[in-house]
Amino acid sequence: MAQQKPETDPKQAKQAILDYCARKGALAAGVADLTAINRIAPEGHRPADIMPRVKSVISLGVGGQTQGAWTVPAKAMGYFGSTETRAYAIAYGCAFFIESRFRTRAVYCPPDLDNESGPRVPLQSLKLHAELAGIGARSLAGDILLHPEFGYMYFASVFTELELPPNRPMAENPCPHSSCVEMYRQVGQTPCMKFCPVQCLSGTIDEAGRQSEMHYDMAKCAELSEQYESLPLILAEAMRAETPEEQESVLMDPDNSMLWYKMSVGSGGLLAQCFECMRVCPIATRAPLADPIRRAEAAAEDGET
Amino acid sequence: MTRGLGRTQIGVTAGMIESFGELVFELSHNVQDRRGDPIRKLDFAAIEAQRAALGLSDREIASRLGLTHDQVTYIRNLAERRHFVANNFQRLLGLGGNRRFREERFVPHEARPALSETALGVKSAMRIDPARTRRYVEDGWWSNHTLAGWLAAHAAERPDVTALDTGDDRVGYGELNRRMDRLAAGLLAAGLGRGDVGRLDAARLDADDPLSVVVGYLALARIGAVTMFALPDAVDPPWAAPVDLKTPVEGDPAELPAAAMPAAADPLYLAQTGDHEFAVHTGHTALGTARATAAAIDLGPGDRMVVDIANGPALLHLALAVGTTAVLDGGDGLRPPLWGLPELPIALLGTEGGMEDGFAGRPAPGVEVRLSEDRELELSGAPLSVGRYWNAAPESIAEEGWLGTGLEAEIGDDGVVRLTP
Ligand code: SF4
Ligand code: SF4
Numbered sequence: 126m127a128q129q130k131p132e133t134d135p136k137q138a139k140q141a142i143l144d145y146c147a148r149k150g151a152l153a154a155g156v157a158d159l160t161a162i163n164r165i166a167p168e169g170h171r172p173a174d175i176m177p178r179v180k181s182v183i184s185l186g187v188g189g190q191t192q193g194a195w196t197v198p199a200k201a202m203g204y205f206g207s208t209e210t211r212a213y214a215i216a217y218g219c220a221f222f223i224e225s226r227f228r229t230r231a232v233y234c235p236p237d238l239d240n241e242s243g244p245r246v247p248l249q250s251l252k253l254h255a256e257l258a259g260i261g262a263r264s265l266a267g268d269i270l271l272h273p274e275f276g277y278m279y280f281a282s283v284f285t286e287l288e289l290p291p292n293r294p295m296a297e298n299p300c301p302h303s304s305c306v307e308m309y310r311q312v313g314q315t316p317c318m319k320f321c322p323v324q325c326l327s328g329t330i331d332e333a334g335r336q337s338e339m340h341y342d343m344a345k346c347a348e349l350s351e352q353y354e355s356l357p358l359i360l361a362e363a364m365r366a367e368t369p370e371e372q373e374s375v376l377m378d379p380d381n382s383m384l385w386y387k388m389s390v391g392s393g394g395l396l397a398q399c400f401e402c403m404r405v406c407p408i409a410t411r412a413p414l415a416d417p418i419r420r421a422e423a424a425a426e427d428g429e430t
Numbered sequence: 431m432t433r434g435l436g437r438t439q440i441g442v443t444a445g446m447i448e449s450f451g452e453l454v455f456e457l458s459h460n461v462q463d464r465r466g467d468p469i470r471k472l473d474f475a476a477i478e479a480q481r482a483a484l485g486l487s488d489r490e491i492a493s494r495l496g497l498t499h500d501q502v503t504y505i506r507n508l509a510e511r512r513h514f515v516a517n518n519f520q521r522l523l524g525l526g527g528n529r530r531f532r533e534e535r536f537v538p539h540e541a542r543p544a545l546s547e548t549a550l551g552v553k554s555a556m557r558i559d560p561a562r563t564r565r566y567v568e569d570g571w572w573s574n575h576t577l578a579g580w581l582a583a584h585a586a587e588r589p590d591v592t593a594l595d596t597g598d599d600r601v602g603y604g605e606l607n608r609r610m611d612r613l614a615a616g617l618l619a620a621g622l623g624r625g626d627v628g629r630l631d632a633a634r635l636d637a638d639d640p641l642s643v644v645v646g647y648l649a650l651a652r653i654g655a656v657t658m659f660a661l662p663d664a665v666d667p668p669w670a671a672p673v674d675l676k677t678p679v680e681g682d683p684a685e686l687p688a689a690a691m692p693a694a695a696d697p698l699y700l701a702q703t704g705d706h707e708f709a710v711h712t713g714h715t716a717l718g719t720a721r722a723t724a725a726a727i728d729l730g731p732g733d734r735m736v737v738d739i740a741n742g743p744a745l746l747h748l749a750l751a752v753g754t755t756a757v758l759d760g761g762d763g764l765r766p767p768l769w770g771l772p773e774l775p776i777a778l779l780g781t782e783g784g785m786e787d788g789f790a791g792r793p794a795p796g797v798e799v800r801l802s803e804d805r806e807l808e809l810s811g812a813p814l815s816v817g818r819y820w821n822a823a824p825e826s827i828a829e830e831g832w833l834g835t836g837l838e839a840e841i842g843d844d845g846v847v848r849l850t851p
Pocket of ligand 2: 301
């Protein structure tokens with residue numbers, strides 16, 4: 126006879142899950158309001174489209190790269206700048222933790238693109254989950270989520286049939302930082318806008334120093350960050366080439382050869398590897414707990430080891 | 431295909447992609463506009479009002495435009511690929527560390543200048559046997575010598591040593607370097623660039639102003655342009671830009687971008703060899719053996735050597751190689767006995783007493799000599815020009831790297847070459 130599932134207190138369960146995430150290295154974690162997700166996410170991209178009986182969405186964030194990483198050239202940072210796989214690993218473990226501890230179904234939310242939609246549409250918006258879970262707020266840098274303590278994080282989500290009390294979104298948005306407001310008043314741009322290599326960001330800040338408008342030409346950003354999208358264009362160009370020299374140049378020149386290299390080794394350098402807006406963002410780079418050095422110093426001040 | 435279905439199955443035509451592509455693209459999340467902070471504030475009315483601006487899903491676009499979901503997905507993906515500028519990724523390459531993108535200073539890659547047709551024509555005329563390339567590199571003849579590099583070094587080490595002496599005027603290495611840079615900046619501003627060919631008119635007027643010719647040549651070389659040294663009665667080739675040396679337009683050297691630094695393997699000058707034919711010399715062929723040649727004729731930094739620039743730049747190279755004084759007005763100075771052809775200007779270094787009976791000399795450093803079955807002197811080696819330009823299809827300067835001179839000669843056991851008078 127199957128054993129009776131133990132009664133689960135939602136609050137305690139939530140705390141146990143968030144504690145698990147923290148133990149495994151998440152800087153922040155929360156539960157997003159499923160009803161709100163369903164009202165905002167379009168049909169086909171709601172949690173139930175992945176897990177039909179989902180009751181809760183847990184979102185967690187890990188820190189970005191080390192402080193030293195901001196000093197390296199963009200071409201090097203392109204290979205290792207993002208840390209999302211750490212977030213995914215925690216979320217993956219969290220799903221196992223929930224099933225084994227609470228004997229209720231859970232699933233690691235695939236962070237991947239939607240097979241039915243082409244290479245720019247994700248299955249789920251991890252950003253929406255994190256924002257509603259209160260662990261990040263949309264910035265003027267193309268809605269990249271920022272956190273006042275941890276700066277710039279990478280997010281992962283877990284869906285579960287366990288009912289958990291949701292968090293609220295952040296009460297305040299840390300972006301724009303006061304220094305960005307000052308710069309905006311002087312030159313009409315914030316650092317992320319000014320130094321974006323494809324100038325795909327613009328926006329306005331109101332009298333109170335809050336975001337008024339955010340404009341993001343995501344397609345242009347993709348030209349810098351989604352290198353894999355070049356591949357069909359290169360193949361098409363090679364097929365159109367009129368001479369063998371032209372064809373050789375299209376397929377084998379150094380720039381394009383790099384794409385084949387990155388593909389064959391499965392390099393993360395093929396996708397989402399422009400960091401220039403975050404490199405100049407005071408919150409991403411200088412939030413009190415934005416990197417391991419700051420976190421270690423804060424821990425030392427608190428008397429921790 | 432979308433979800434395994436092709437265009438004809440989902441009913442998309444090229445015309446539909448044209449008609450709806452931009453609209454679908456803009457309605458999608460490819461372009462995102464947000465007012466206020468409605469999601470964080472859970473302001474659902476504002477979220478609804480801004481849905482299209484924030485970016486619609488394919489399904490939402492489909493219902494708005496009266497297309498099917500599949501049609502929108504297909505059209506959007508095509509529009510995304512058509513918009514995609516693959517080369518923009520390269521904008522990242524110079525960034526990072528403490529280097530930030532500056533829109534006001536950035537020249538898009540596609541707007542950066544390409545070599546002109548002439549420049550490509552001259553480069554295409556270069557045919558270099560790979561085995562010889564390897565040998566000259568391994569022997570140290572072909573490396574990274576450039577006139578600009580030499581000048582910069584002399585300007586730093588011996589700025590006050592006279593580089594050029596015209597009798598009326600003496601120009602030190604420091605000043606020559608500055609004049610070169612000023613004219614180079616002017617030439618660049620006037621539209622000449624890497625690989626373009628400049629014609630120095632004074633070179634065709636028996637060098638009535640040899641100082642200007644030298645500065646013009648150095649300035650062209652500084653920006654990677656090629657100087658045409660034409661015979662006095664040569665027709666003007668349409669591909670060579672006249673460089674006005676009488677009223678030169680100088681520019682601000684600060685404007686000289688580092689990218690304009692010449693490369694030794696690129697063409698440096700063209701020496702006329704026929705009505706419609708020029709031998710192509712690169713930094714490798716023109717400069718690679720100059721220091722060794724100067725040493726072989728005992729030319730050192732304290733010397734003065736007579737240089738007739740109207741005969742081409744080979745002697746000037748010797749002077750500049752070691753930082754000595756080039757005497758341009760035919761005044762006092764060394765006049766070493768040298769023999770060569772435009773394709774290989776310093777082939778033989780004269781041996782004593784050899785001038786009366788034709789010419790007798792030893793091969794200059796890096797030069798190889800041999801006799802054909804008909805006793806014709808043939809030349810080869812690191813200083814041999816690497817191609818011919820403008821006569822017809824590009825061709826090698828000589829069969830297997832050997833240039834026939836058309837002159838009978840003997841080669842003695844002592845290695846001395848005696849041209850038959
Ligand atoms: S990731 Fe790069 S391209 Fe995209 S918005 Fe930031 S700076 Fe611009
Ligand atoms: S630089 Fe950072 S804080 Fe400043 S406006 Fe941009 S995203 Fe916001």
